Amino acid sequence: MSSNGFLDTPELLAFRAQVEAFLAAHWKPVKGPERAAHERAFRLLATEHGYLYRNVPKVYGGSEQPADILKAQIIQQVFNRARAPMEVPGVGYGMLVPTLLGCGEEWQKLQFVPPTLSGEIRWAQGYSEPNSGSDLASIRTKARLEGDEWIIDGQKIWSSGADKAHYLFMLARTEPEASKHAGISYLLVDLRQPGVTIRPLRQINGSEEFSEIFFDGARTPANWIVGQRGEGWKVSKTTLSAERAGFIGAAEGSVTLHRKLVELAERCQYNGRPAIEEPRIRDRLIVLEGMVSAHYHNMQRQFAQRLAGQDAGSVALMNKLIVTRIAAEVADIARDVLGDDFMLSPFGREAEAGPEKWLNQYLGSLGIAIAGGTSNIQRNVIAERGLGLPRDPAMAS
Ligand SMILES: Cc1cc2nc3c(=O)[nH]c(=O)nc-3n(C[C@H](O)[C@H](O)[C@H](O)COP(=O)(O)OP(=O)(O)OC[C@H]3O[C@@H](n4cnc5c(N)ncnc54)[C@H](O)[C@@H]3O)c2cc1C
Secondary structure, eight states, X not given: OOOOSGGGSHHHHHHHHHHHHHHHHHOOOOOSTTHHHHHHHHHHHHHHTTOSSTTSOGGGTSOOOOOOHHHHHHHHHHHHHHTOXXXXXSHIIIIIHHXXXXXXXXXXXXXXXXXXXXXXXXXXXXXXXTXXXXXXXXXXXXXXXXXXXXXXXXXXEEEEXXXXXXXXXXXXXXXXXXXXXXGEEEXXXXXXXXXXXXXXXXXXXXXXXXXXXXXXXXXXXXXOEESXXXXXXXXXXXXXXXXXXXXXXXXXXXXXXXXXXXXXXXXXXXXXXXXGGSHHHHHHHHHHHHHHHHHHHHHHHHHHHHHTTOOOHHHHHHHHHHHHHHHHHHHHHHHHHHTTHHHHSOOHHHHTTSSOOHHHHHHHHHHHTTTTSOHHHHHXXXXXXXXXXXXXXXXXX
């Protein structure tokens, strides 16, 4: 599925050759303590050549290239194949940077975007609270302005990577008198201060990827607010659409996952022959291939709508749902292929070193259906805003 006709024009083939030549000249993997510095230097060079951070202006550390979905796809394919690092992963570039570029003040962009792109500073997202996930506008964490600082009290939960992050972008209730949605502001907070306690949560797969965060008189400067007071709900929409758009990158991931699953079915025995030869498994793999192909092309539809300046909202939500289904289906087929060995495959951190990550894939697929908005919520939004169906009566009151 790497070649789909669109990418085979003479101009794009020449571009692909240029990216391949760049990697051949400048990228080789390094292990051990020098790896981080090596990758940082490579990212800088790749940005100077216009391959990374293409949507970010040069003044903030990006390469400021014209939007071109086909070239972006080629870069992703060639970099993935060479196992070369792309943009720094995480919510900093994925979510905060688009929000600052869209809604931030000039000094905020200059201060926060460049070190986020270089990986010097890491961010976490503080939206969810113990009783506010899907109904995010019901958050209760408060921030009040005292002199030139916000004082924050309350609790966040499920904050991915918070224990390793330097800063948090968060939603807090700043206008207690205002209506639910109008009383929220979008604040940036330094996590390394006495008023903040971070407690990692142990997950079903044994790792600790997200944390609870407790705020007890935590402080942040008055001007570390993105957008105006009480406009945090509107600002957060930018962040959420960036999060859901992030799932489109997962189309390449789905293709890779499918390929690895086929390889697994070729290697494993099932009823005395390679699993790939078992009709039941073959059928499921073929249906999955159809889903992956649909996802791949729907992703291009989303890119194309964005480029044409159209609202890609519903298509982006559909893509998130497709990613979720593919992740679950891959895990289910792997479980079928591996049989009892599925439960013996490496688990949690151990799996990072091992060749089989199928049990982790299964457990992780449960989380994808929740992260960034649950599948139920996505379906409701597609139905109501995308298709114009009446509101869910249970939610209308
Ligand atoms: C892997 C992972 C990473 C995450 N990372 C972060 C992060 O970094 N920062 C952060 O702030 N949060 C994060 N979250 C939290 C995530 O955003 C919330 O878990 C999610 O929004 C759901 O909220 P909830 O857990 O409170 O569930 P609830 O909202 O209580 O939902 C429970 C169930 O009820 C259903 N439901 C609720 N309301 C409706 C409705 N109106 N109609 C139909 N069904 C409904 C849901 O679909 C779900 O099945 C992460 C979650 C996961 C799994």
